[in-house]
Amino acid sequence: MKFAIYGQYYQNNTDEIVEKVLSFFHRHNIEVIIEEQFLNSLKLPTAKKCQSFSNHCELNENIFALISIGGDGTILRAVTYVRDKNIPIIGINAGRLGFLATVQIENIENSLEKVLKKDYILSKRSLLSLSCTPKNPDLVDLNFALNEVTVSRKDTTSMITIETHLDGEYLNSYWADGLIISTPTGSTGYSLSCGGPILTPEVSSLVITPIAPHNLNARPLVIKDDTIIDLKISGREDEYLVSLDSRITSVTNETILHIEKSPFEINLIEFKEESFLKTIRKKLLWGEDRRN
Ligand SMILES: NC(=O)c1ccc[n+]([C@@H]2O[C@H](COP(=O)([O-])OP(=O)(O)OC[C@H]3O[C@@H](n4cnc5c(N)ncnc54)[C@H](O)[C@@H]3O)[C@@H](O)[C@H]2O)c1
Ligand SMILES: Nc1ncnc2c1ncn2[C@@H]1O[C@H](COP(=O)(O)OP(=O)(O)OP(=O)(O)O)[C@@H](O)[C@H]1O
Incomplete structure (x- = not known):
């Protein structure tokens, strides 16, 4: 041992x-x-x-x-x-x-x-994987997150527009400071601070939580964890930020982000x-x- x-x-x-x-x-x-x-x-x-x-x-x-x-x-x-x-x-x-x-x-x-x-007890925690079109070299190796994938505005006070598709179907375009796609584990982290619900670790769901949306009708949304999420971001600046847990990088506006559940889980000893x-x-x- x-x-x-x-x-x-x-x-x-x-x-x-x-x-x-x-x-x-x-x-x-x-x-x-x-x-x-x-x-x-x-x-x-x-x-x-x-x-x-x-x-x-x-x-x-x-x-x-x-x-x-x-x-x-x-x-x-x-x-x-x-x-x-x-x-x-x-x-x-x-x-x-x-x-x-x-x-x-x-x-x-x-x-x-x-x-x-x-x-x-082995508590099995799902993760999120991120891929981009076109490919971004910063997001090839460490392309997974235990807590969440977040997109947010960069070098501007102006909001970004996050066009969101779930399994290929249009959901809506968030006009906000950013958007958090959270696992159950991450639901007690950043998503919670932005008004998202707490998920118990075992549920097979994800939460989409906008960061300071300028709408009264954009609320955190709980979705199935086998949903494929595509995000297309536009804004006044040419770039926006993408973070996976505590790792952060810049991405250009034309990039489309594909987010889905990772093929592996992390076991936490409890x-x-x-x-x-x-x-x-x-x-x-x-x-x-x-x-x-
Ligand atoms: N406004 C916010 O609440 C906010 C903003 C940015 C990031 N975060 C969180 O911080 C994480 C990155 O951690 P860091 O150490 O680099 O940043 P950090 O040093 O700012 O610490 C973030 C805080 O979040 C807590 N935290 C992290 N994951 C958690 C979880 N799953 N459940 C409950 N609390 C949790 C940590 O204990 C710490 O107190 C991100 O994944 C995100 O969830 C939170
Ligand atoms: N190896 C270590 N030995 C002693 N203290 C540590 C060690 N690692 C971290 N700490 C203490 O914990 C603090 C936070 O550590 P870390 O960045 O891992 O967690 P965090 O995300 O800020 O979350 P938390 O709120 O749980 O502390 C550090 O600033 C330090 O005071």
């Missing part, structure tokens, strides 16, 4: 967190491989003895799970290493919200113990005491009513 460790940032407490993880695995005689840049940032002597990986090709199906140390942003990056390899992700929350990264630092050992006993419903209550204060 072998585990991979990934982190994006080095902070005052990073060595302490990694030390907890490594000493647990050392006690259980389990091999660990650490992402190269993260490993180089660590000062911990025990970490220096571990092997490293520097890209997704170096992770294979022998890895039992990838441990992401950081916040939700780090999990989104961790997905770019795991891709379609079926390696589950465990998120240790060293950040603020930690909506996807649910293991708290004080529960590291307890949670890893449960992983070894297989006392966990523990019974940190279910999705508990997480929305705890981290989004869902349903909190101070009067009662």
Whole structure:
């Protein structure tokens, strides 16, 4: 059995967190491989003895799970290493919200113990894939998103028009700052901030949420997740922005975006005491009513 460790940032407490993880695995005689840049940032002597990986090709199906140390942003990056390899992700929350990264630092050992006993739930998360006509080199390799694909205006305060087709049929042209196509996982991220509904992770749906539309009659729309979405954008500037989770690039106005569900899923390791419903209550204060 072998585990991979990934982190994006080095902070005052990073060595302490990694030390907890490594000493647990050392006690259980389990091999660990650490992402190269993260490993180089660590000062911990025990970490220096571990092997490293520097890209997704170096992770294979022998890895039992990838441990992401950081916040939700780090999990989104961790997905770019795991891709379609079926390696589950465990998120240790060293950040603020930690909506996807649910293991708290004080529960590291307890949670890893449960992983070894297989006392966990694999939460299957759908992703979105993006392709463009004509092709855009920036969107060939990392063309998938766990949270959402967003289009938004660039270098202008002027709104853009987003002509939207679902399975080839015209839906409408949003006149707005942008448009979010969100997975169930992403429904608690950017889409939520723009008035979108929360989807539980297992539903087979996507949400189309406009960003500040100048219409009273454009509301978030829930659609089947096997729908093929085509977007054609026009506006005063020649380019607009496309983002996949936290990665962003510019695209010219003539480009047509094709968005559909990815052929693979990401498995997030969850523990019974940190279910999705508990997480929305705890981290989004869902349903909190101070009067009662
Ligand atoms: N106005 C907004 O709410 C807004 C704007 C831009 C991006 N985002 C979100 O941020 C993500 C990128 O993360 P980043 O770290 O690069 O940006 P960031 O540093 O601005 O952090 C975004 C915040 O969104 C939270 N978040 C991310 N994914 C989430 C999810 N699935 N459910 C609940 N909360 C979630 C993170 O915990 C963090 O607090 C995007 O995928 C998008 O969902 C939100
Ligand atoms: N390896 C790490 N060690 C210690 N702290 C970390 C580490 N990675 C991230 N953090 C802390 O978490 C913060 C946020 O990290 P990250 O970008 O992964 O998440 P985020 O998208 O901002 O989401 P969240 O709201 O969950 O923190 C960082 O600014 C830092 O304070």
